[in-house]
Amino acid sequence: MTLTIEKGASSHSAYDLRDPHSQIEERHTLALLVENEPGTLARVIGLFSGRGYNIDSLTVAEVDHTGHRSRITLVTRGTPAVIEQIKAQLGRIVPVHEVHDLTVEGPAVERELGLFKVAGKGDRRVEALRIAEIFRAKVVDSTLESFVFEITGSPEKIDAFAELVRPLGLLEMARTGVAALPRGV
Template sequence: MTREPIPASAYDMDHAEEVEERRTLAVLVDNEPGVLGRVVGLFSARGYNIESLTVAEVDRGKHRSRITIVTTGTAHMLEQIEAQLLRLVPVAAVIDITKSKRGIERELALVKVAGEGDPRVEALRIAEIFRARVIDTTNESFIFEITGASEKIDQFCELMEPLGLVEVSRTGVLSIRRGKDAG
């Protein structure tokens, strides 16, 4: 006698096949003490990781700041993050820049490279290709300023590694949407 398979319950569904996505969220908040702590606390309490975080006041008249958060998770987890952020009282809006076809993301990095001779010349050649600017130089090192997508900065740093990469300082991701409307 063979048994019929029992239909899977929605509660038993395996979520292992869900793909993780990277998202950039712009969170407009009231600029008041403790707001950043509440936003970060929401991520921390639920075990969500923040890959990049930038904050700046964007409207002094309305006392509004923009928090740009880069995070990774399943589609369901990311929807939960958005919904939970919107429940926080000081949050005015959450904009998913990644989902917007008009979204632009950029990052700034300062990259220190030490070297002499051929490695020094090669570092300058690579910097020119990546449109990195030399903002400081000594006989032993350069400091380059580079802007662009995070992946571009990662590649630049990877190429500088064998040439004498000393230190990297990154701003974190900034984002905005094209067009005349805010957000």
């Protein structure tokens, strides 16, 4: 007898040990493959706003120019039951071809890009450069009174960098949102 594991099952175990009735909110990264046509993103966003769900992060880009398909990566929070409801409702939207919950399907790589404008003179300027070096942030613009740093990494790394440069004179920041792919083949 061969063991068949349903697509989307965790690669860590043949059993899904999460309690579907838990009231604890979890963070989930969802990846959607959709038709790249007017109104598709509005329909996806409308599903979230219409039901009172929140989106923590959202990235969209065309990934198949000839097939006119885009990938939407979004991060949301909810109880296991709410997450299952979100996935089922997304799957019913006509221009949505695939819905993947990267959080439960196995290990995934998540990255985000951040741009940080930090003011500083003297010791604060030197400290900002030191922190940037530790985080492997690049200086992409410099004036006598400020720097713009570019940093890529996990959302947690971007958050940590922001917290360290905030007291040094963080003026502005821009973040792309999470881009994610499953690991392995």
